[in-house]
Amino acid sequence: MKKFVGIIVATVLAFSLVGCGPVDSAIQNIASSGSNTSSKSGVVTADDDGYAEGRMGDVMRTYFFDYTVNSAYTCNDYEGYTPSEGNKLLVAEITVKNTDRSTVTMYDTDFQIQWGDDDNDDAYAAPITYYGNTVSDEQLPEEYDLGVNEEKTGLLVFEVPEDSKDYSISYLEQFSNDTEGDVFFVFFTAKDK
Numbered sequence: 001m002k003k004f005v006g007i008i009v010a011t012v013l014a015f016s017l018v019g020c021g022p023v024d025s026a027i028q029n030i031a032s033s034g035s036n037t038s039s040k041s042g043v044v045t046a047d048d049d050g051y052a053e054g055r056m057g058d059v060m061r062t063y064f065f066d067y068t069v070n071s072a073y074t075c076n077d078y079e080g081y082t083p084s085e086g087n088k089l090l091v092a093e094i095t096v097k098n099t100d101r102s103t104v105t106m107y108d109t110d111f112q113i114q115w116g117d118d119d120n121d122d123a124y125a126a127p128i129t130y131y132g133n134t135v136s137d138e139q140l141p142e143e144y145d146l147g148v149n150e151e152k153t154g155l156l157v158f159e160v161p162e163d164s165k166d167y168s169i170s171y172l173e174q175f176s177n178d179t180e181g182d183v184f185f186v187f188f189t190a191k192d193k
Helices: 002-020 023-032
Strands: 051-055 059-061 065-075 087-098 104-107 111-115 143-146 151-161 166-174 180-189
Touching (some): 065 180, 087 111, 087 143
């Protein structure tokens, strides 16, 4: 019995000593898990204010799905589609994965592109599919369903000003009760192809 009590005391003492040093780092890890900075895994979640900011290649974790902007470039023509005067095209490859417990219906307008500074309220666009311009089978459709745990990769094509180079692709959570949730931005610079 004395041996058993000795083992219990030694175990409790060992755990209490181990807990003395790393507790601060454990608390820091827990505290930073609510921030919107990407962790080693590249997963970005919204902060307490409902804002998330990532970069190309980061996994943006929304309420319904994860999305990643894999790559992006600009060009003057895509599959025979030419932008209006003063614009060029931005082609972004995006992967979307349903993390919800039921099928999620996605729309091309779930994602929009922004450029320039925050002072210009008109510095954004929807994908060209919103205007009925589907020019490639690689484009994400105007509307599609993602089953539970299903993943889809495709292109979003946008018209952007020809002098722009820095962009963000955003998503705003919208719920069936007409409320809005968190907003997610992926910032990047696109090069001409």
